[in-house]
Amino acid sequence: MKSLKNIHLLKVTLLFFIFLFACEEKKISEKSTWSLINEEIFTPNCANCHFSGSTIARQSGLDFSSNNIYNNLVDAKPKNLAAQRDGLVIVSSEGGMKGLSKSYLWEKINAYEREHFLSDHPEYGQLMPPGDNFLTDGQLQFVRTWIEESAPNLSSVADEILLQNTNKYQLPNFTPLDKPSNGFQLHLKPFEVQPDYEKEFFVYTDLKLDEDKYVNKIEIEMRSGSHHFLLYTFDENTPSNILPEYGEIRDLRDENGILNITTLTSMQYHIFFNGTQWPSLDFRLPDGVAFHLPKGTGIDQNSHYVNYTDSTMIGEVYTNFHTVEKSEVKHAAQLLNLSNTAIILPPNKVTTLEKTFPVNEKIFLGQVNSHAHQKMTEFIVQIVGGDRNGETIYWTDDWDHPPIINYDPPIELNKGQFIKLTATYDNNTNKTVGFGFKSTDEMMILFGWFYK
Incomplete structure (x- = not known):
């Protein structure tokens, strides 16, 4: 009888553990x-x-x-x-x-x-x-x-x-771009960026256009360490004594970090054309839309590298402009460049800034991306007025690699509506920070393109 009781006890114990482990298994997989x-x-x-x-x-x-x-x-x-x-x-x-x-x-x-x-x-x-x-x-x-x-x-x-497993894909090493079959290429040849230094410079480049060109795709490839690479044209009313010489390297600051007034003056006549904070960009406009580059246009290339290391860094940039025939273009794209320069960020404080820009005629907004520096924690773009009043069309908390958002179909905005920018900054330093060109200064810019 004792052995039978032991067998019965063993069965009960086994059933208990089977039930216990079954419950435990269910607990592990209770979420699908x-x-x-x-x-x-x-x-x-x-x-x-x-x-x-x-x-x-x-x-x-x-x-x-x-x-x-x-x-x-x-x-x-x-x-x-x-x-x-x-x-x-x-x-x-x-x-x-x-x-x-x-x-x-x-x-x-x-x-x-x-x-x-x-x-x-x-x-x-x-x-x-x-x-x-x-x-x-x-x-x-x-x-x-x-x-x-x-x-x-x-x-x-x-x-x-x-x-x-928290490993992540890493972007590939720098690879030079092949020249486009239809279009042209710009190349900022390798240059040095000294240790613990920010190097930002401009090179006005003759595109040697003997006729109008229409660009519907831009590729940019940069060596690592770039803060941004931007392309500008100049306002047609730029005084001849302000317009830079082709091929001249114009540093934004001298070796002591002092702003170069001549370079700063020429920047006041810039018209933003394209650019990125990403090391690699493949920017395409929709079929039937292209940027118009008139005959004789020059491009001011602006490269900004930040080297926080104790060794010399090498920078280099390739840009490809892919062109299409005029007969393929239904809409000429124009550049959006909305900027708030009234930036004052008190020390050790979180500050939110807003600025609203009017829409003066009907436009079709095809793309936007933000540009700010390292104290930015949130950047929001909203529509004010009309049927889409209050709609958020852009959001990011990534100052270093902000998303480039394309709208397909483009967003229709009408006269009387507004584009509202809201940016939040966390200034955790003991100094007031304002608008400026160094990565330790701040900016609040919305780039993009639209057509009418």
Whole structure:
């Protein structure tokens, strides 16, 4: 009898442990893979731009703050027309490699296929999240596994341990651009940036245009360490004694850090043309839209490198202008350059600045991107007035690599409406900071393009 009691006790004990481990297993997998993706990947990385009512949510059709986001992703048609033509859905439930290859979302987040994305699918827009804020390797593998397992809503199909891998894709080393087949190339040859020094200079370059040209694509490639690279033309009323000589290198500051007044004076006649804070840019205008470069136009190249290291840095920049025939152009793009120079940031204080710019005639806004320096913590662009009053069309908290947001179709703005800029800065120094050209000064600029 004693042995029978022991056997019975053993059975009860085994059943208890089976129940205990079953409960523990259930506890580990109580959240589905989709829930984890939504809560730990999409919400922190996507929802700050793709939120209800935002232009980006409207443009992409994706509102990551919505409770219906799963149904808006899985087997849903993307708004991007090129992706539609290629037969993609946002997330395919077909499963396996085939399902992965049919998922537009995977194309947009897979940073390791960046070169393929930029060269083969430029019409898909930019990689997400924007800037160089790539998802971690673990997050990518977690999402990939979910898609390959047919993107289920409720079940657990990916190991949560994957999310512990925080490695990220790194942008490739500098590679010179090949010359465009239709167009022309500019090249700032290698130059030195001394240790613990900011080097910013201008070179006015003769494009040698013997006829009007129409540019619909610009590529820029820079060595690492660049704060920005900008292209300007000059106002047609620039005095001849102010217009720089072609090929002359004009430093913004001398070796003692003192501003060069001659260079500063010429900057007052600048008209912004294009540029980037990213080390690599592939900027394309929609079909039928191009920038007009009149015969005889020159371009003022502005390079700014920041070297905080104790060794000499080498800078270098390539720029390609791709041109189309005039007969292909329906709309001449114009440059947007909205700037607030009234910047005063008290020491050890967070300050928010606003400035509103009027729209004086109907325009179609195709692209915007912000420009600020390292104390900027948030930059917001909103529409004031009209049917889209209060709509946020741009947001970033990344001063170093701000996103470039394209609008397809362009946003129609009418006379009487306004574009409102709101920027927040955290000045954690003991000195007042104002507008200026050094990275330790501040700026509040919105660049972009539009047509009438």
